[in-house]
Amino acid sequence: MNRQPLVIYLFLLILLSGLFVGGLIYGAVSIPLDSVVNILLGDETERPAWINIVWQSRFPQAVTALLAGSSLAISGLLLQTLFRNPLAGPSILGISDGANLGVAAIMLYFGGSLGLLADFPVSGYLAIIFAAFGGAVAILSLIIYFSAKVRNNVMLLIIGIMIGYVASSLISVLNYYASSDKVHAFVMWGLGNFSGVSLEQLPYLMGFSIVGLLLSLLLIKPLNALLLGEMYASNLGVKIKRIRMLILFCAGLLTATTTAFCGPISFIGLAVPQMARLLLGSSNHKMLVPVTLLMGACVALLCNLLMVIPGTNNLLPLNAVTPILGAPVIIYVIVNRKNIQYFD
Amino acid sequence: MEERIVVETKGLSIGYVLKGGKQKVVHDCLDLQLFAGEVTCLLGLNGAGKSTLLRTLCGFQPPLGGAIRLMGQPLTSYSQSKFSLTVGVVLTEKTNAGGITVYELVSLGRHPYTGFFGQLKKQDREIIEQSLEAVGIAHKASNYVSELSDGERQKVMIAKTLAQQCPIILLDEPTAFLDVTSRIETMALLHRLSVEQQKAILLSTHDLDLAIQMADRLWLQEKGKAMGCGTPEDLIMSGAFESFFGKEGIVFDAKTGKLNIEMDSSPIGVEGDADTAYWVGNALVRNGYHPSQVKEGQWNICCEGAQKLIVTLPDGTVKMCKTVEDLMKILKAC
Structure with a gap:
């Protein structure tokens, strides 16, 4: 039986709020709880440095984590349903690498001296978003091309991994000829980061992500029909070509936006839809899409908290944290796949 | 009640379009009718x-030629x-x-x-x-x-x-x-x-x-x-x-509606209790014999009941057996 979706929504919303507030309270610089509360309530008598940290750094970082987590999780879910493989995901299919390549081209080839994204003027980070999107869509098109030729899903995943390698090799060529400061900036970006988005840049991230997330909500009906396969779906009136393009566009947009702002983040896209299905006990997209969205946000916010090494001023790179949460989920799912309904 | 045609094809040609526009026709000139109910x-x-x-x-997949009508209207x-x-x-x-x-x-x-x-x-x-x-x-x-x-x-x-x-x-x-x-x-x-x-x-x-x-x-x-x-x-x-x-070695038996392995062995007469005769016939076919009418001068099997099979050899000798297994042993022994 399906679990009660309302209870799950409520649980996830409470968890989400808790983790979001947690992200504002807890960080590398310790600020007393009551001061944070005062700052959040608009009290301007607190220490200016603290006000700055909460509003200029922690708040955009938490919002970024929330949106990035939702985006990657939804992107993963869309790809898993489309390719009818619960082990598909933006990083596995090489789409993240495509976005990566686009960003590398801009940062390493055209980019001036730069730190992280924060130093880019508006046109600069728009260029990075478009480059990431271009790279992601290019890889996606290749995957679509091969998906028509290779019916076997596992083989297709391997092709995705291969394409990812090719993209990585192009990136290393770009790295090889770039100056060392650019390479350093690119490597730092590649470790993944929710803190690279400033309050001024935040609207851009929000705009692109929210468009993609809303689009995914509109795809719920055809996504359910696609559970039966493309022929059945077509017999049920789904315009397969159009829907396929829409799903890929949506997945590409969400992955590219997140990658452009936060770097290539592994495992969230792959693992969160699994967690959502396990929690929900259903692959009906009517519940699965919103639950995946909320869960992605929760997981990303949790990772954001786990990045802070307790008792120090240091942060772990994001991509050091996500596999620790994500990989066990995937291994659990694979080991137990015989007992997990949605694998059938 | 009048028969209602819901699908009708006229001169339908089916198959694939290959690279370069060539057609690979799988079947053509299909005039088919599908009826409601x-x-x-x-x-x-x-x-x-x-x-x-x-x-x-x-x-x-689109037809290569001809017409399909669904509920009286063309598929197109x-x-x-x-x-x-x-x-x-x-x-x-x-x-x-x-x-x-x-x-x-x-x-x-x-x-x-x-x-x-x-x-x-x-x-x-x-x-x-x-x-x-x-x-x-x-x-x-x-x-x-x-x-x-x-x-x-x-x-x-x-x-x-x-x-x-x-x-x-x-x-x-x-x-x-x-x-x-x-x-x-x-x-x-x-x-x-x-x-x-x-x-x-x-x-x-x-x-x-x-x-x-x-x-x-x-x-x-x-x-x-x-x-x-x-x-x-x-x-x-x-x-x-x-x-x-009917392929080589396979024949369709119009009596039973089954496909059988073709054989040219001599016939063996089977008569008696219908159920038993049916299953004795089944065993005979499997073992390469051809069950038929009882006639003088050939092997004949009279089925008195499930446990009672009387075998008459061409020379008139009579043997009794209880199971089909025994019957097959007798047949194979000769």
């Missing part, structure tokens, strides 16, 4: 083009959404629906009727429940699809086409992979639906026995031949089966 079985050996014909009728006049209200399909395609419930899967049949978000109205729910009832799976409505047996899954897919409320249902080998009881159940279900809901049902199958037993009409497909259409009985008695399935 009837189950039609499409029989043919592998490679005869059954799947190609079904895919063409399902609208998954059907939009995808109108088609989805007319023809429901059950395919061999693997689904990933293990993680949704039976009810949710059947509700996908309402897809062509529901709005943008697929919200089910009261009427939709009633139709889904009726569909579940009609195939006898209502008691498993809230089970996961992954918990079902293969036979139950076919029932659910059939319920999906019922929820789709199409006058025509096309099924691609719905009894393949099913155990023998589920096969009969599925065929009986389809037959009942065709009568009760006046559906036109076409299915491809390799199940010769079941098709002869349950189908109202058969289509016998073979490369390079006109489709053999008619009731199973007419096709058998006219010798059409013989010419479609």
Whole structure:
């Protein structure tokens, strides 16, 4: 039986709020709880440095984590349903690498001296978003091309991994000829980061992500029909070509936006839809899409908290944290796949 | 009641368009008719083009030539959404629906009727429940699809086409992979639906026995031949089966409706209790003998009952045996 979706929504919303507030309270610089509360309530008598940290750094970082987590999780879910493989995901299919390549081209080839994204003027980070999107869509098109030729899903995943390698090799060529400061900036970006988005840049991230997330909500009906396969779906009136393009566009947009702002983040896209299905006990997209969205946000916010090494001023790179949460989920799912309904 | 033609083809040519625009015709000049309220079985050996014909009728691939009319209107006049209200399909395609419930899967049949978000109205729910009832799976409505047996899954897919409320249902080998009881159940279900809901049902199958037993009409497909259409009985008695399935070494036995291995051994007479004689005949055929009328001067077996078989040798010697096993031993000894 399906679990009660309302209870799950409520649980996830409470968890989400808790983790979001947690992200504002807890960080590398310790600020007393009551001061944070005062700052959040608009009290301007607190220490200016603290006000700055909460509003200029922690708040955009938490919002970024929330949106990035939702985006990657939804992107993963869309790809898993489309390719009818619960082990598909933006990083596995090489789409993240495509976005990566686009960003590398801009940062390493055209980019001036730069730190992280924060130093880019508006046109600069728009260029990075478009480059990431271009790279992601290019890889996606290749995957679509091969998906028509290779019916076997596992083989297709391997092709995705291969394409990812090719993209990585192009990136290393770009790295090889770039100056060392650019390479350093690119490597730092590649470790993944929710803190690279400033309050001024935040609207851009929000705009692109929210468009993609809303689009995914509109795809719920055809996504359910696609559970039966493309022929059945077509017999049920789904315009397969159009829907396929829409799903890929949506997945590409969400992955590219997140990658452009936060770097290539592994495992969230792959693992969160699994967690959502396990929690929900259903692959009906009517519940699965919103639950995946909320869960992605929760997981990303949790990772954001786990990045802070307790008792120090240091942060772990994001991509050091996500596999620790994500990989066990995937291994659990694979080991137990015989007992997990949605694998059938 | 007047026979109502719901699918009609005229000079239909099916096949594939190859690279460079060349056509590979699998079968042409097909003049077929599918009737409401009837189950039609499409029989043919592998490679005869059954799947190609079904895919063409399902609208998954365009015909190479000729015309298809559905409900009196040409197929070309059907939009995808109108088609989805007319023809429901059950395919061999693997689904990933293990993680949704039976009810949710059947509700996908309402897809062509529901709005943008697929919200089910009261009427939709009633139709889904009726569909579940009609195939006898209502008691498993809230089970996961992954918990079902293969036979139950076919029932659910059939319920999906019922929820789709199409006058025509096309099924691609719905009894393949099913155990023998589920096969009969599925065929009986389809037959009942065709009568009760006046559906036109076409299915491809390799199940010769079941098709002869349950189908109202058969289509016998073979490369390079006109489709053999008619009731199973007419096709058998006219010798059409013989010419479609008679390969070297295989003969179609018009008496039993079975395909047998051809042999040229001398006949053995079998008489007596009908049940016993039937099974003795079965054993004889398997062992390369040819059961026939009792005649002087040959082996004859008189079946007095299940435990009493009297064998008369050509020279008049009489032997008694209790089991078919013993009987075969005697036959092989000579």
